[in-house]
Amino acid sequence: MSEREPEAVWGALADAKLAALVDLARAKSPFHRERLGAAPVLTRADLVKLPVLDKDAWMAASPPRSTAALTRRLAGAYVFRTGGSTGDPKFSVFSTGEFRAFVKYFKRTYQAAGLRPTDRVANLFACGSLYASFIFVNRMLEATGCLNFPFTTATEPAAVARHVKLFGINTLVGFPSWLLQVADALEAEGVGVEKIFYAGEHLYPDERRHLAERLGARVIASAGYAAVDAGMVGYQCEAAGPGAVHHVLADHAHLELLDPQTWQPAAEGLVVVTNLDRRLQPVIRYNVGDLARHVPGDCACGRTAPRFELLHRGDDALRIGFATLTYTEVVAALAGLPVGAVQLQRERLDRKDRLTLRVETREAIAPAAVVRALEAAKPDLAKLLASGYLHPLAVEFLPPGGIPRLPVSGKLRRVVDLAGL
Template sequence: MKKPQDILTAPHEELEAIQLEGIKKTVIKCYENVPFYHKLYDEAGFDPYAIESLDDLAKAPFTTKQDLRDNYPFKMFAVPQEDVREIHMSSGTTGIATVGGYTEHDLDIWGDCFARGVWYADGGPKDVMHVCYGYGLFTGGLGAHYGGVKAGCTTIPMSAGNTERQIRVLREMGSTILCCTPSYAMYLADTAIAMGLDPKKDFHLRVGIHGAEAFSDNFRAELEKKLGYKVLDVYGLTETMGPGVAIECMEQNGLHLAEDHFYAEIIDPKTGEVLPEGEWGELVLTTIDREATPVVRYRTRDITRIIPGECACGRTHRRIDRLHGRTDDMLIIRGVNVFPSQIEDVMKTFPQVSSWYQIELTRRNHLDVVTLKVEPNPDFDFDEVRAIEQLQRDISDRLKSALSVGLRVRIVEPKSIPRSEGKAVRVIDSRGDDQ
């Protein structure tokens, strides 16, 4: 009998045929039903009826987040309202929110895409999935939920918050799969440990499917050590669906794209040229069978690459590498490009400080000033001012050689950096306040 997992090992030519067929339909549907695309293609002289190969897609103009904002709330919808079953919205922290719509079919493929994370972990009806992404307009909660249900897991819709109750449920309901942001997983682990528990023994987790924010390999290793499970990175964005666009398998060596639902290109973010396989650049996504809000060549601003070659797990869907930051949360400090993940990697080489950090950007006399706030660990002997200054200097020196830019390091009181129950606020940029 055919199983939904069969597509994961289909020959790649078969996937390409699905992609070409789907892209042709998507582009025409966008042109005929979404005024934005009609105008865009007419003005660019792009013929939506002339796509003959996957390479032809590169002739189509890009879609940006700004385009989606400009068409808020429903002008990007390609189906009538009566076919839309659900709405989600991006957080909108950097401007007007962007809206995603889902038909019944769209919800079904969403569940299917996220369920792959469970299947990669050989999971299914024997698993209990604890979902503490926020439920609501944010795609994390319901996306993971639909995935859990689709894979046959007993799915617990915890949503975010009330950490002590989360810990009680993790202990008492025997959850085996944890879905939340990586920073919240760390917060759960640390809180449980502070309550005198050993999450490795007192919880029953075997897999965590964590996404919505970037995390380093070191951060992953620390999570796995504390919770005694395996962490799989999940990627997605409201503009194309939500979490599940790509998920890691147990090899933890790149995230398998759901290539039967999304077509990925990597471009040079400056020139817009498509880059050869294996090169780092900006991920551009086209939905293949999305009905309500299809997008063609959507610029994600996420920096990754297609990993060349086949995965040891035997699945044929190509992998994207773990994100190397975003083009828009990349920090430009005195002209130097800095990714927060680079800072985190340096910090983790210092056992005296914990993994919580915050970067503050200010401007003094028109010069960028970067302050990295870190919290001391309990075993750090800070009795002398000299010891604190020395540690600050050592961290700062190592950052300087890793990033080629000077940062001021400040040790701050434990627990003074806010813990997030959603996305961690790692960077506070108040450079615009400079006079």
């Protein structure tokens, strides 16, 4: 399908896929039959009649616990791990046919972002431990025709840098946290790259600047807004600008933004996704947990698919006392200080919350300077701290790379909620 077709063309395709998916889920999956009821679903507008998917109930009805959320026997399929690295592992299953079909959507999103068959690409996504990202991207690079360097996150950044130099690798793809580590090694080796495509985490403006300055990259783009459960939801085009504006991948995923209080459609709200092509384990009205806003008007690129701007990842926010603190707010508050990666941690001690900021820096900074900067930017938090409602804010300084990254993925957990486990 061409993304420049009139809305009626891809809209009719999306509606037909949706109606068939709901029929299949009702006919074959006991879990969905019960939750979806009998309301007719013929178009995307009918989705509001269906309940939002409850994540815990869905996982309880999914493998390995149950097959009630599946539409057929579990065979001829991939099992991927989904969700965080803590607590109970959760799994998403894709039939082999779905896996192959989804590669074409990856190909389309990477091409919209600027990947070309002539590119020499370091694939730095995570492989192993049932991670989906590397193997999807590996197949996408094959399908695109690129020169493919399958590093994964298991290759030391210094070794990646040496190969970038040896082979003239011009493109990096990976998770932002790992790309930032590799970028330091490339800088040390004295090499840059032309293009960087990221996925799996938000790339914050200071990190984007850091990558652009260190590596001289002229294209730094989201390779798509995707999650294992929801699939590929959105992509950036050449007119996206430096922010987090994406087009919906409208013939593959339907995106709704819902008010978190009323669960009604809103201009800005929680991202709720229906994947139109996941048929083995249907994903119908799935709350991804991220926040976004609709972007009105036509895009300069000529594509007709609706646009949204990702505001922050749901797992990048912390409830502290009765204030909400996001990673974005902390990074913005500390923008005047010479800090690198930051991690927010909440714990519960003697019935009070304690917030710890872990800050990577090469320089000596007074903890009070960090506290002052955050309090100035977050008066509601300052008030809670002053009232004794919270433990005093704790600040820990570490050298660059000092905050432990997650094994295999190399991702930085930006927000750690020890009280919420």
